[in-house]
Amino acid sequence: MASTAYRTCPLCEATCGLELTIDEGHITRVRGDREHVLSKGFLCPKGAAIKQLVHDPDRLQRPLVRDRRTGDRREVSWDEAFAVVSDRMADVIGHHGRDALALYVGNPNAHTIAGGLYLVPLYRALRTRNRFSASTVDQMPKHVACALMFGHVLTIPIPDVGRTDFMLILGADPWESNGSLFTAPDLPGRLQALQARGGRFVVVDPRRSRTAAAADDHLQIRPGTDAYLLFAIVHTLFAQGLADTGAISSHVRGVDEVAGLATPFTPDAVSAVTGLDRDRIIELARALAAAERAVVYGRIGTCTVEFGTIASWLVDVINALTGNLDSPGGAMFPLAPHERRHTGTGRGFSMGRWTSRVRGLPEVAGELPVAALAEEIDTPGDDRIRALLTIAGNPARSTPNSHRLERALESLELIVSVDPYLNETTRHADVILPPADLARVPHYDFNFLGMGVRNIAVYSPPVLPPVPGTLDECEILARLTAVAAGRPAAASVEFHDELLSGALDQAVADPMSPVFGADAETLRTQVTGASPAERLIDTLLRSGAYGDGFDPDGCGLSLERLLSAPHGIDLGPLLPRIPEVLATPSGCVELCPPELAADVDRLRVGLFDRRAATVLIGRRQLRSNNSWLHNVPVLMKGKARCTLQVHPNDAGRLGLTDGGHAQVTSRVGTVIAPVEINDDLLPGVVSLPHGWGHDAEGMRLGVASAQPGVNSNVLTDELAIDPLSGNAVLNGIPVTVAPA
Numbered sequence: 001m002a003s004t005a006y007r008t009c010p011l012c013e014a015t016c017g018l019e020l021t022i023d024e025g026h027i028t029r030v031r032g033d034r035e036h037v038l039s040k041g042f043l044c045p046k047g048a049a050i051k052q053l054v055h056d057p058d059r060l061q062r063p064l065v066r067d068r069r070t071g072d073r074r075e076v077s078w079d080e081a082f083a084v085v086s087d088r089m090a091d092v093i094g095h096h097g098r099d100a101l102a103l104y105v106g107n108p109n110a111h112t113i114a115g116g117l118y119l120v121p122l123y124r125a126l127r128t129r130n131r132f133s134a135s136t137v138d139q140m141p142k143h144v145a146c147a148l149m150f151g152h153v154l155t156i157p158i159p160d161v162g163r164t165d166f167m168l169i170l171g172a173d174p175w176e177s178n179g180s181l182f183t184a185p186d187l188p189g190r191l192q193a194l195q196a197r198g199g200r201f202v203v204v205d206p207r208r209s210r211t212a213a214a215a216d217d218h219l220q221i222r223p224g225t226d227a228y229l230l231f232a233i234v235h236t237l238f239a240q241g242l243a244d245t246g247a248i249s250s251h252v253r254g255v256d257e258v259a260g261l262a263t264p265f266t267p268d269a270v271s272a273v274t275g276l277d278r279d280r281i282i283e284l285a286r287a288l289a290a291a292e293r294a295v296v297y298g299r300i301g302t303c304t305v306e307f308g309t310i311a312s313w314l315v316d317v318i319n320a321l322t323g324n325l326d327s328p329g330g331a332m333f334p335l336a337p338h339e340r341r342h343t344g345t346g347r348g349f350s351m352g353r354w355t356s357r358v359r360g361l362p363e364v365a366g367e368l369p370v371a372a373l374a375e376e377i378d379t380p381g382d383d384r385i386r387a388l389l390t391i392a393g394n395p396a397r398s399t400p401n402s403h404r405l406e407r408a409l410e411s412l413e414l415i416v417s418v419d420p421y422l423n424e425t426t427r428h429a430d431v432i433l434p435p436a437d438l439a440r441v442p443h444y445d446f447n448f449l450g451m452g453v454r455n456i457a458v459y460s461p462p463v464l465p466p467v468p469g470t471l472d473e474c475e476i477l478a479r480l481t482a483v484a485a486g487r488p489a490a491a492s493v494e495f496h497d498e499l500l501s502g503a504l505d506q507a508v509a510d511p512m513s514p515v516f517g518a519d520a521e522t523l524r525t526q527v528t529g530a531s532p533a534e535r536l537i538d539t540l541l542r543s544g545a546y547g548d549g550f551d552p553d554g555c556g557l558s559l560e561r562l563l564s565a566p567h568g569i570d571l572g573p574l575l576p577r578i579p580e581v582l583a584t585p586s587g588c589v590e591l592c593p594p595e596l597a598a599d600v601d602r603l604r605v606g607l608f609d610r611r612a613a614t615v616l617i618g619r620r621q622l623r624s625n626n627s628w629l630h631n632v633p634v635l636m637k638g639k640a641r642c643t644l645q646v647h648p649n650d651a652g653r654l655g656l657t658d659g660g661h662a663q664v665t666s667r668v669g670t671v672i673a674p675v676e677i678n679d680d681l682l683p684g685v686v687s688l689p690h691g692w693g694h695d696a697e698g699m700r701l702g703v704a705s706a707q708p709g710v711n712s713n714v715l716t717d718e719l720a721i722d723p724l725s726g727n728a729v730l731n732g733i734p735v736t737v738a739p740a
């Protein structure tokens with residue numbers, strides 16, 4: 001008998017509700033959940049493909065251990081796998097110290113309960129300074145900018161698209177990506193609704209993306225130069241007397257300093273470097289100021305560039321200067337159900353508490369730039385990295401200069417990977433620990449419930465029973481934490497308990513919690529949940545901003561309440577949160593943090609830089625997900641998508657033909673890719689999507705290997721970073737292109 005189950009889609013930040021038909025232990029149909037409070041039935045091709053993803057025959061079910069001499073892999077029991085991990089980790093740490101064991105955590109951690117609850121304790125147990133993540137090939141500039149302005153890395157305002165009149169989008173392509181650092185299922189539909197109610201949106205992108213094509217206006221900017229455009233907008237707001245921080249004025253510091261910094265960046269001065277007409281820049285500034293409610297939003301194209309942190313900062317400077325920060329229809333701060341209100345001040349943010357060994361790059365938010373991972377392994381020295389733990393990451397395809405990184409990986413003494421696939425990265429691993437698939441684990445969005453276009457709460461229990469002999473990722477990470485702390489893997493039992501005690505202790509000690517001052521031991525007896533993770537979530541919900549405070553008669557949130565609401569609970573529109581949301585020492589929005597002001601020198605110098613003739617940018621594709629969904633047959637139908645897009649003028653100049661092949665060479669590598677000629681790109685810019693190149697030896701990716709594509713990160717340069725955040729530059733890479 002078929003049954004219906006509901007679950008949040010974990011594949012992207014839109015977090016759509018899925019309606020799954022289950023028949024004899026299989027997902028037989030996927031539809032958008034029409035009653036879901038936020039997604040209201042929306043579904044994209046990736047969500048629909050979950051059926052094939054969950055039942056992918058290449059997915060690993062049991063741990064694999066590699067024999068270093070023969071290269072053979074064998075399936076082992078979980079006990080044996082953890083015994084190997086424990087022995088070999090102890091060996092590395094015993095011989096070379098704790099920093100010899102590095103950690104890389106990838107993007108799917110942002111979508112799992114395991115990532116939300118168990119990574120921080122694992123970091124603490126590992127005590128390594130060599131922590132890396134996909135954040136430094138992605139959004140680290142936004143974290144740094146927001147931390148300096150608002151006091152905390154996760155205090156990121158998001159566009160209140162449902163109530164705005166004018167939206168400026170830079171370097172984002174939600175028609176393909178479905179949105180990022182901004183949880184709004186069917187964002188294209190929401191932008192069309194904005195147009196339908198008489199509003200407008202404008203896109204800044206070197207490429208006529210699908211989003212740009214749908215926009216009211218498209219500014220085709222030179223890659224890497226958004227910070228100039230944004231500064232010219234700031235300049236114009238001041239020059240024309242349009243700057244007004246509105247309702248938050250008494251909580252903002254540094255307005256005059258920003259005005260001073262903007263002085264050289266006149267629309268005329270930035271016109272050459274951005275390739276944009278001065279009048280259009282002025283027009284844009286005036287439109288932002290004139291709209292009753294407007295919002296600026298920047299994503300990948302503003303982060304993965306050489307001035308990523310400055311651009312990310314200026315996005316919110318403009319939101320503030322146009323009176324749209326923390327204001328309905330502007331950029332607002334969501335309040336997640338597991339979150340508590342803040343006190344309005346805090347210690348602020350500091351970086352550079354340690355530096356990387358080789359390049360001396362500063363630590364940011366507890367991690368080092370992943371662009372420095374290879375050199376930390378392959379540069380001789382007693383304190384180099386000897387072992388790596390990867391969790392839900394594929395750095396061999398996702399991070400710059402892949403060739404160097406893969407060579408470095410092969411030289412390590414130990415690699416342990418928590419990953420369901422034998423892929424480009426895990427083929428180097430000594431031990432692979434595959435987590436149970438998404439249908440067998442519960443779901444709760446620790447990250448994206450705090451980035452939603454409305455405040456909502458939703459929890460999904462597992463939709464299928466566990467496969468015997470498999471392990472949930474929470475348990476895998478708990479056992480790794482025990483091992484990292486020098487305890488036996490079986491100590492995970494006590495460890496789960498310690499986590500719960502920690503969460504209860506924190507709740508009763510926090511004046512902003514509804515259980516402030518209560519007795520933690522009494523509360524513990526009232527916690528509900530079928531697993532350690534559920535008990536933690538129940539604790540966080542009940543002691544959170546909307547919690548029932550452990551009052552069984554209370555009307556607030558609890559796990560039980562969410563279990564009875566499979567389509568989610570709407571907690572209302574975003575509300576103004578300044579000053580409560582701030583965690584800066586001053587208790588104010590720091591519009592002009594000194595760290596950012598200091599970096600503006602670099603931008604000023606760049607005004608007179610000569611740019612490379614041809615530069616490479618990336619692009620996302622609706623039916624891809626970074627490097628890891630190319631093994632799902634339905635997502636691979638149709639013509640090959642991993643093409644080098646080239647403008648007809650460039651194709652003519654370079655002698656390239658549509659369907660022919662081009663050789664693309666950067667400072668660090670060369671690839672040969674099929675050419676697709678179209679006039680979507682700005683001349684002088686070529687585009688290759690990332691996450692391809694599935695032609696390596698020793699993998700188990702039957703479908704992906706048949707249509708491998710080429711790896712664009714063979715071309716990206718590990719030496720090119722945004723210095724403030726350490727984020728890699730992945731867009732605007734100087735290349736030469738020739739017929740192959």
Ligand SMILES: Nc1nc2c(c(=O)[nH]1)N[C@H]1C(S)=C(S)[C@@H](COP(=O)(O)OP(=O)(O)OC[C@H]3O[C@@H](n4cnc5c(=O)[nH]c(N)nc54)[C@H](O)[C@@H]3O)O[C@H]1N2
Pocket residue numbers: 105106107108112134137138139300304391392393394395397398399418419420421423435473618619625626627628690691712713716730
């Ligand atoms: N050139 C270029 N490079 C880029 C980008 C770009 O725009 N251009 N984008 C960057 C961005 S934004 C990101 S986020 C990074 C992503 O970088 P990564 O996170 O390193 O790479 P992904 O391709 O997302 O790989 C995810 C890995 O997690 C595994 N996985 C999937 N689900 C689970 C799970 O539930 N548990 C576990 N343990 N593993 C799982 C997959 O098998 C895969 O190995 O790539 C970056 N790289």
Ligand SMILES: Nc1nc2c(c(=O)[nH]1)N[C@H]1C(S)=C(S)[C@@H](COP(=O)(O)OP(=O)(O)OC[C@H]3O[C@@H](n4cnc5c(=O)[nH]c(N)nc54)[C@H](O)[C@@H]3O)O[C@H]1N2
Pocket residue numbers: 012013107138170171172173174176177178179180204205206207209221222223224225226299300301302305617618619620621622623624625626731732
């Ligand atoms: N289908 C699908 N969805 C995804 C992903 C995926 O791989 N596939 N990945 C997910 C992840 S991890 C993330 S982080 C998000 C990213 O979400 P988005 O940021 O919306 O994703 P992109 O499509 O990479 O959009 C970046 C845009 O920036 C443009 N661009 C490049 N350089 C510049 C520049 O210098 N300036 C400006 N203004 N624009 C520039 C590119 O042409 C591109 O259109 O998407 C998520 N969603």
Ligand code: SF4
Pocket residue numbers: 009010011012013014015016042043044045046047048178185186
């Ligand atoms: S938009 Fe994202 S969350 Fe929604 S179905 Fe597609 S992949 Fe899943």
Ligand SMILES: [Mo]
Pocket residue numbers: 107138
């Ligand atoms: Mo990302």
